[in-house]
Amino acid sequence: xxxxxxxxxxxxxxxxxxxxxxxxxxxxxxxxxxxxxxxxxxxxxxxxxxxxxxxxxxxxxxxxxxxxxxxxxxxxxxxxxxxxxxxxxxxxxxxxxxxxxxxxxxxxxxxxxxxxxxxxxxxxxxxxxxxxxxxxxxxxxxxxxxxxxxxxxxxxxxxxxxxxxxxxxxxxxxxxxxxxxxxxxxxxxxxxxxxxxxxxxxxxxxxxxxxxxxxxxxxxxxxxxxxxxxxxxxxxxxxxxxxxxxxxxxxxxxxxxxxxxxxxxxxxxxxxxxxxxxxxxxxxxxxxxxxxxxxxxxxxxxxxxxxxxxxxxxxxx
Amino acid sequence: xxxxxxxxxxxxxxxxxxxxxxxxxxxxxxxxxxxxxxxxxxxxxxxxxxxxxxxxxxxxxxxxxxxxxxxxxxxxxxxxxxxxxxxxxxxxxxxxxxxxxxxxxxxxxxxxxxxxxxxxxxxxxxxxxxxxxxxxxxxxxxxxxxxxxxxxxxxxxxxxxxxxxxxxxxxxxxxxxxxxxxxxxxxxxxxxxxxxxxxxxxxxxxxxxxxxxxxxxxxxxxxxxxxxxxxxxxxxxxxxxxxxxxxxxxxxxxxxxxxxxxxxxxxxxxxxxxxxxxxxxxxxxxxxxxxxxxxxxxxxxxxxxxxxxxxxxxxxx
Numbered sequence: 150x151x152x153x154x155x156x157x158x159x160x161x162x163x164x165x166x167x168x169x170x171x172x173x174x175x176x177x178x179x180x181x182x183x184x185x186x187x188x189x190x191x192x193x194x195x196x197x198x199x200x201x202x203x204x205x206x207x208x209x210x211x212x213x214x215x216x217x218x219x220x221x222x223x224x225x226x227x228x229x230x231x232x233x234x235x236x237x238x239x240x241x242x243x244x245x246x247x248x249x250x251x252x253x254x255x256x257x258x259x260x261x262x263x264x265x266x267x268x269x270x271x272x273x274x275x276x277x278x279x280x281x282x283x284x285x286x287x288x289x290x291x292x293x294x295x296x297x298x299x300x301x302x303x304x305x306x307x308x309x310x311x312x313x314x315x316x317x318x319x320x321x322x323x324x325x326x327x328x329x330x331x332x333x334x335x336x337x338x339x340x341x342x343x344x345x346x347x348x349x350x351x352x353x354x355x356x357x358x359x360x361x362x363x364x365x366x367x368x369x370x371x372x373x374x375x376x377x378x379x380x381x382x383x384x385x386x387x388x389x390x391x392x393x394x395x396x397x398x399x400x401x402x403x404x405x406x407x408x409x410x411x412x413x414x415x416x417x418x419x420x421x422x423x424x425x426x427x428x429x430x431x432x433x434x435x436x437x438x439x440x441x442x443x444x445x446x447x448x449x450x451x452x453x454x455x456x457x458x459x460x461x462x463x464x465x466x
Numbered sequence: 467x468x469x470x471x472x473x474x475x476x477x478x479x480x481x482x483x484x485x486x487x488x489x490x491x492x493x494x495x496x497x498x499x500x501x502x503x504x505x506x507x508x509x510x511x512x513x514x515x516x517x518x519x520x521x522x523x524x525x526x527x528x529x530x531x532x533x534x535x536x537x538x539x540x541x542x543x544x545x546x547x548x549x550x551x552x553x554x555x556x557x558x559x560x561x562x563x564x565x566x567x568x569x570x571x572x573x574x575x576x577x578x579x580x581x582x583x584x585x586x587x588x589x590x591x592x593x594x595x596x597x598x599x600x601x602x603x604x605x606x607x608x609x610x611x612x613x614x615x616x617x618x619x620x621x622x623x624x625x626x627x628x629x630x631x632x633x634x635x636x637x638x639x640x641x642x643x644x645x646x647x648x649x650x651x652x653x654x655x656x657x658x659x660x661x662x663x664x665x666x667x668x669x670x671x672x673x674x675x676x677x678x679x680x681x682x683x684x685x686x687x688x689x690x691x692x693x694x695x696x697x698x699x700x701x702x703x704x705x706x707x708x709x710x711x712x713x714x715x716x717x718x719x720x721x722x723x724x725x726x727x728x729x730x731x732x733x734x735x736x737x738x739x740x741x742x743x744x745x746x747x748x749x750x751x752x753x754x755x756x757x758x759x760x761x762x763x764x765x766x767x768x769x770x771x772x773x774x775x776x777x778x779x780x781x782x783x
Contacts, residue, residue, distance in 0.1 A: 276748070331681055342659055400723070
């Protein structure tokens with residue numbers, strides 16, 4: 150076994166999915182779940198998702214070879230202060246946070262010298278939260294990005310890499326600043342936009358809102374799915390990746406204003422040219438195998454796309 | 467049969483899907499395809515999608531009981547001028563355009579007194595274009611909105627209703643101005659946003675762009691699908707629904723600016739509250755049965771959602 154005992158601080162969608170996969174792939178024989186929420190702890194016990202369940206972090210991590218921080222990134226500072234004196238000598242600490250620079254700042258000062266912190270971030274998730282929402286295949290064929298520290302022991306990085314590969318993920322090593330900027334555009338900005346547009350609809354007069362819900366198939370529906378994601382997790386992401394988010398948001402706003410102006414002044418050629426260019430990116434995404442044809446009919450299997458098959462009404466006008 | 471001969475002006479995704487469904491459901495035994503593009507005409511012939519194929523509109527419509535305009539809304543004015551003297555007395559004209567007020571203005575003056583124009587708009591589509599992309603199930607359980615004119619003969623409206631119901635759609639009758647505003651928020655704004663965000667990524671430095679494509683699973687991927695839609699069709703929609711699009715865009719920009727400010731000033735409570743509210747809309751969309759669980763594995767069937775099952779990585783952070 151790669152690790153004797155693995156402790157999860159936070160056991161929601163990501164933590165519980167990792168635990169399920171770790172048990173299935175025999176990466177470790179012993180799962181410790183640490184959860185602040187009494188309701189979540191009860192769910193973990195009821196669904197038998199862990200061997201030990203704790204509320205207290207220091208108690209929970211004391212015997213673990215690997216500690217995985219899987220709470221919203223806003224809670225890292227508080228979590229880290231409780232690790233310092235509690236970690237087993239030689240333990241590896243890793244995380245799954247969507248932001249890496251602020252996480253490194255929050256955690257590193259509290260890691261004792263005998264231990265290693267290897268920051269990580271799997272690019273996987275659903276719009277659902279809680280231990281009951283996890284499933285073992287969540288990371289299959291997904292990227293997991295590691296942003297190791299200069300002082301990291303290569304063996305610790307290698308063990309975390311092996312863990313991810315064992316549960317189906319592909320590993321990419323990246324600089325934390327670069328990670329935060331890339332994720333700002335591929336994930337954080339899209340979520341902010343989706344939250345905004347769904348919020349704009351929420352503020353409509355009641356009778357119009359009903360129509361928006363009824364006729365949501367025209368594109369809006371996709372945004373509602375994204376905008377149903379965990380509010381606390383996303384609040385923390387925006388606040389902790391502030392600089393990158395504000396930078397890409399500024400670029401986005403400029404581009405949106407340019408299109409707005411083109412609409413106002415009937416500049417059809419500007420619109421058409423922009424829309425032609427964006428088509429190319431879609432083709433590149435398809436070729437990179439990142440277009441997801443997973444269905445929600447129960448199967449979580451992802452079929453490598455051969456061609457871009459039609460998905461109904463994704464782009465109904 | 468409901469109609470003896472049906473002529474389509476424009477035979478792309480929507481027109482060819484309707485034709486396929488019409489033939490399958492025996493709504494009409496004779497399909498006439500009118501297409502400006504020589505390549506599209508050849509595809510229609512090769513795939514045997516129509517009984518007659520024309521380039522010329524006047525020739526194509528002369529014998530039809532029902533004429534369906536299915537070209538980008540920017541071409542309606544040009545199409546309509548060719549209808550006046552060509553339509554068979556008593557013919558019904560309908561359309562599938564995503565904007566209704568400007569379409570009515572463009573078409574009505576050219577409809578002879580013996581004929582009827584019943585404007586319509588099916589809320590269905592994919593990110594694909596052309597006669598080869600159509601499929602008979604596209605409208606199954608989808609809404610088709612009709613915006614009849616005060617002067618319409620009720621029998622003409624009834625026949626168009628029957629056509630849509632025969633090919634699986636549900637009919638909603640709506641005022642054209644209301645249609646244009648609702649669609650501006652459910653469809654036109656989401657597309658504009660998706661085009662913008664994918665365009666913003668396109669303008670990134672080349673090495674970053676590659677990372678964006680590789681790690682697109684975090685939300686961006688959904689936007690690339692929307693932003694792969696037909697550029698000419700969308701150019702026309704924005705220009706022809708200008709007032710409604712600019713109005714909802716203004717609301718959206720205000721809301722986005724408020725969130726941007728909350729991020730800059732660390733107002734976590736504002737963010738969390740907004741994100742909690744948008745979750746509710748998702749539940750309403752699910753309950754309204756508009757959340758799509760269609761897969762692209764070949765089946766175009768839509769399973770009525772029982773619960774909101776996880777879709778992988780839709781909201782990976």
